[in-house]
Amino acid sequence: MIPDVSQALAWLEKHPQALQGIQRGLERETLRVNADGTLATTGHPPALGSALTHKWITTDFAEALLEFITPVDGDIEHMLTFMRDVHRYTARQIGDERMWPLSMPCYIAPGQDIELAQYGTSNVGRLKNAISRGAEEPLWRADADYLRRAL
Numbered sequence: 001m002i003p004d005v006s007q008a009l010a011w012l013e014k015h016p017q018a019l020q021g022i023q024r025g026l027e028r029e030t031l032r033v034n035a036d037g038t039l040a041t042t043g044h045p046p047a048l049g050s051a052l053t054h055k056w057i058t059t060d061f062a063e064a065l066l067e068f069i070t071p072v073d074g075d076i077e078h079m080l081t082f083m084r085d086v087h088r089y090t091a092r093q094i095g096d097e098r099m100w101p102l103s104m105p106c107y108i109a110p111g112q113d114i115e116l117a118q119y120g121t122s123n124v125g126r127l128k129n130a131i132s133r134g135a136e137e138p139l140w141r142a143d144a145d146y147l148r149r150a151l
Helices: 006-014 076-093 123-150
Strands: 027-033 057-060 062-069
Touching: 062 076
Parallel strands: none
Antiparallel strands: 027 062, 057 062
């Protein structure tokens, strides 16, 4: 059942000050792909810094899955500008690769291995590596198999 939010929206229209001062941040995920639209098989680009410790550019489960993060901000325009700048910087650092613009994943060949994210050998890195390995089957392989059957 879809909740009826009309009362909440009507209340907000009468009380716009309720939304003043809200702090927010953005996350954006995108796959690195080759020029032909296939999933990139290269590791996290060194020019983007450490996927484990970089504050704004990291990976999520797979080496090819970039995640951009903005700082929390009360100014929407500043936050969007920051995200744009992170995106532009990344585009300049990934060589011939591209960033997949759609929420539907790019082409993944039958049987193609997906390189799991690598976070190093520190205790925190090893924990994140274990989380990536645990996510491999239910998320990546199942989704890739489902997409292959659907297409």
